[in-house]
Amino acid sequence: MLAINANQAVALKLRLILGILFTTSILFPSIYQPFLTPLWTYLLQNPIYRLSTFETIWTVFLYSVIEVSMTVIFLRHPEWRFANPAGQDTKEKHIQKPRGMRRPSRRLGEIAMYIFPLLTMDLTMIKKFADVSLEAMLESGNYDITTARTTNTSNNNTNLPTYRTTFLVPTLHNMTLSSPLQTHRALPQIPPTSRRLALELTASFLIYDALFFFFHLSLHMLPFLRRMHAPHHRHGAMHPQITNQLHLVERLGLVLLANFSLNIIGSHVFTRTLFVPVFVWLLVELHSGLDLPWGYEKVLPRGWGGGARKHAGHHAGVGGGLEPYFTWWDGLVGRIGVSD
16 A cells, blocks of 8 residues: 655545535535524624625735735745746746745735726626525615616516616616715525535536636637736746736636626525635635645545646646646647647
8 A cells, every 4th residue: 555645644634624524515504504594694794794895805805815825835835836847946946036026015006906997896786696686686776666666667567677686687886976886785685505505616616617718718819818818927937926917807807707607506695705715725826836735636536626736837838727727628628639
């Protein structure tokens, strides 16, 4: 029997813990409900969680924490940094601060560029979530329900045909002097179950992985998009800050595809809240340039996850690595001979 080293032991422990959590969440949701129900009740009453801008704030906060943490790991563990694709150490591997790595104070413009379009959408468009009534959505958007019903009533039909609960039909906030911006969001009253959370998180990541693969493929194949994507590949050694070294179109693509992946399956709002830290962590890990003992590709069953090494190869021009998290779509492209 082959010996298991310390790094493999870490990955196996994480696989076991996550496997038990995932399995019990689906098979025995009653175990987790005494925790989820009061938690959701608290969040419904929390003024920060009800803000229309909460998800943008949550994402930026988590990205700041995760990227800074990964940067510290990068600087303190040069032995974990990847060799170049040819298997030889790069000149920058043991340099404490790779070319292009900047202090947070020098990245304020980057932060503003990321936040501005998202906050604009947050403050002008009604949030549409599963299990929320159309009336509650419209009330959050400063619409008078009585007037809306009167305006949209025909043949004694009390529905609201002009407005839709689906996220595919956007609805602007009813801007008035008393309510110029969308400041809060309507949330579902029903708490999620652990089964719903586990299945929705799994489905949303699988959908996002496929959608972003094709988006990423287009960034490499279409000339005008390739020019936008070029700065993301303009660097020396891989390091965590490369994660957000993106054109505005790419940033919006990341967020909108993630939103679509969650909305298309009617995910609970709390699923979205849990999706963000996993989503951000995996993105930063992919660009970390580190062979982490707890790398997600080591935790998943062998061959399922692409991981940071594969993505570093993509940045080095070796090929592949278009798929953000898994390996199936990259494998299909390889079999049909499509070049990135």
